[in-house]
Amino acid sequence: MTSLNSQIARLPVDGFLLLLIATVALAAYFPAHGAATSVVDQGVTAAVALLFLLYGARLAPSAIWSGLRNWRLQSVVLASTYCLFPLLGVALTLLLRGHLPADAVTGLLFLCLLPSTVQSSVAFTSIARGNVPAALCSASLSNVLGVVLTPLLVSLLLPAAGGGFSLHAYESIAREILLPFILGQMIRPWSAAWLLRHPLMTAVVDRGSVLVVVYAAFSAGMAAGIWHLLSINTLLAILAIDLAILAVVIVATTGASRRLAFSTEDEIATVFCGSKKSLAGGIPMAVILFPGHAVGLIVLPLMLFHQAQLFVCAALARRYARRSASAAGADAISTALVPPKAKELDMTERSAEPRRAASVT
Numbered sequence: 595m596t597s598l599n600s601q602i603a604r605l606p607v608d609g610f611l612l613l614l615i616a617t618v619a620l621a622a623y624f625p626a627h628g629a630a631t632s633v634v635d636q637g638v639t640a641a642v643a644l645l646f647l648l649y650g651a652r653l654a655p656s657a658i659w660s661g662l663r664n665w666r667l668q669s670v671v672l673a674s675t676y677c678l679f680p681l682l683g684v685a686l687t688l689l690l691r692g693h694l695p696a697d698a699v700t701g702l703l704f705l706c707l708l709p710s711t712v713q714s715s716v717a718f719t720s721i722a723r724g725n726v727p728a729a730l731c732s733a734s735l736s737n738v739l740g741v742v743l744t745p746l747l748v749s750l751l752l753p754a755a756g757g758g759f760s761l762h763a764y765e766s767i768a769r770e771i772l773l774p775f776i777l778g779q780m781i782r783p784w785s786a787a788w789l790l791r792h793p794l795m796t797a798v799v800d801r802g803s804v805l806v807v808v809y810a811a812f813s814a815g816m817a818a819g820i821w822h823l824l825s826i827n828t829l830l831a832i833l834a835i836d837l838a839i840l841a842v843v844i845v846a847t848t849g850a851s852r853r854l855a856f857s858t859e860d861e862i863a864t865v866f867c868g869s870k871k872s873l874a875g876g877i878p879m880a881v882i883l884f885p886g887h888a889v890g891l892i893v894l895p896l897m898l899f900h901q902a903q904l905f906v907c908a909a910l911a912r913r914y915a916r917r918s919a920s921a922a923g924a925d926a927i928s929t930a931l932v933p934p935k936a937k938e939l940d941m942t943e944r945s946a947e948p949r950r951a952a953s954v955t
Contacts, residue, residue: 614897617805621812621890634810641803642878643774648799649712649737650778651785664728667860670850671710671732674843674868676743679706682839684751690835695824698832700752701892704880705899706839707747709740711872718907722914724862732867737875741772748883770882771875807877808897812890824891829898836899840906843869862914866907873900 626634683706690699712733719729778785789796847868851861876896880889 613805614808617808618812621809622816625813625816626810631813634806634813638807638810638878638881639770641799641806642770642881644799645774645803645874645878646771647774647778648789648796650775650780651782652778652789652796654782654786655779664725664731664860666854667725667728667856667864668732668735670847670854670864671736671868672739674847674850674864675710675736676707676739676747678843678846679839679871680747680751682706682842686835686839694828694831695891697891698824698828698895700884701895702832702835703752704748704883704892705836705871705876705896707744707751708871708876708879708896709744710736710867710870711874712737714904714907715867715870718866718911719863721908722862722866722911723859724866724914725857725859726863728860729863729867732863733870736867737872738775740872740875741775744879745883771878803874803878807881808893810881816890829894832895833898833902836895836902837906840869840899840902844906844910858914858917865910869907870903871896871899873897 680703683703686706687699687703690702694702710733712730715733716726716729720726844865847865848861851864856864873896877893880893880896884892
C-alpha cells in the first residue's frame with residue numbers, strides 16, 4: 595500500500611500509463627499473427643487466472659465482514675456502482691448512438707457496468723485520511739459482486755453486443771475468475787504472510803496481467819482493422835464523456851454522504867469507492883463477454899477513464915488531506931492557546947457563578 599500511495603503521490607506523471615501506451619504501440623507495430631495469436635490467448639487466460647488467485651490470497655474475509663456493519667456507507671457505494679453508473683451509461687447510449695463508433699458506445703456502457711477498483715480506492719482513501727477499513731470492504735465487496743452482476747447487466751443491457759445470456763460466458767467467468775479467487779481464499783492462511791513480505795510480485799502480476807490483456811485486445815483490433823474508425827476528435831470526445839461521468843458521480847456521492855450526515859472519513863471512503871471503475875477486472879471480462887468483437891475499441895473508454903480517475907481523485911485526495919491537516923492544526927492551536935488548567939479554572943469559575951448569585955440574593 596505504501597508503494598502505491600507514493601506512486602499516486604507522484605502524479606500527474608503516471609508510469610503505468612506510459613506502459614499502457616507502450617503496449618498499445620507494440621500491438622500496433624508488432625501485432626500477434628497466426629500461431630502467435632493462440633499463444634497470446636493462452637497467456638491472457640493464465641495472466642487473468644493468476645491475477646484473481648492473488649486477489650483471493652491477499653483479501654482477508656474479516657475485512658469484508660467488519661466493514662459490512664457500516665451498511666449505510668456500503669449501500670451508497672453499491673448504489674453508485676450498480677445503479678447510478680448504469681443509468682448514466684444507458685442515457686449516454688441513447689444520446690451517442692450514431693455519433694460515435696458503435697463499439698465505442700458499447701464500451702462506454704460496459705465501463706458503467708463494471709465494479710469498483712480495490713487498490714486505488716483504498717490508496718486514495720488513505721491519502722485523504724478517510725475510513726480505510728470501510729473503503730477496503732466496499733471495494734472488495736463491489737469486486738466480488740461484480741463477478742456476477744457485471745455479466746448479468748451486460749446480458750440485460752447489451753444483448754446484441756454481448757450475445758445475450760450466454761451460459762458459456764458465465765462458465766468462462768467462473769473458470770477464469772471466480773475459481774482462481776476461491777482457490778486464493780483457500781490458500782490464504784499460508785500465502786498471505788508471504789505476499790505481504792513480497793509486495794513486488796503482486797504489483798507485477800497486477801499490472802503485468804493488464805498489459806498482456808491490452809496487447810492481446812489491441813492486436814486483435816489491428817487484425818480487424820478497427821483503428822481507421824478513430825480520429826483525434828473521437829478520442830477527445832470519449833475522454834470528455836469519461837470526465838463528465840466521473841464528475842457527475844463524484845458530485846452525487848459527495849452530496850449523498852453529506853445529506854446522510856456521514857463523517858468526513860466515511861464521506862471520503864464513499865466518494866473514492868463509489869466513483870472508481872476497475873481496469874484490471876474490466877479488460878479480462880471484456881475479452882470473455884465480447885467474443886468476436888473489436889475488444890480493443892470496447893475497452894478504450896475504460897482505459898481513458900482509468901487515467902482520468904487517477905488524475906482527478908489524486909487532486910481530490912490531496913484536497914481532503916489538506917483540509918484534515920488544517921482542522922488538526924486548528925485543534926492544536928486551540929489547545930495551545932487554552933491550556934487544560936486554564937480550561938479547568940474557567941469551568942470552576944462558571945460553576946461558582948450560581949453560588950455567588952445565590953449568596954448575593
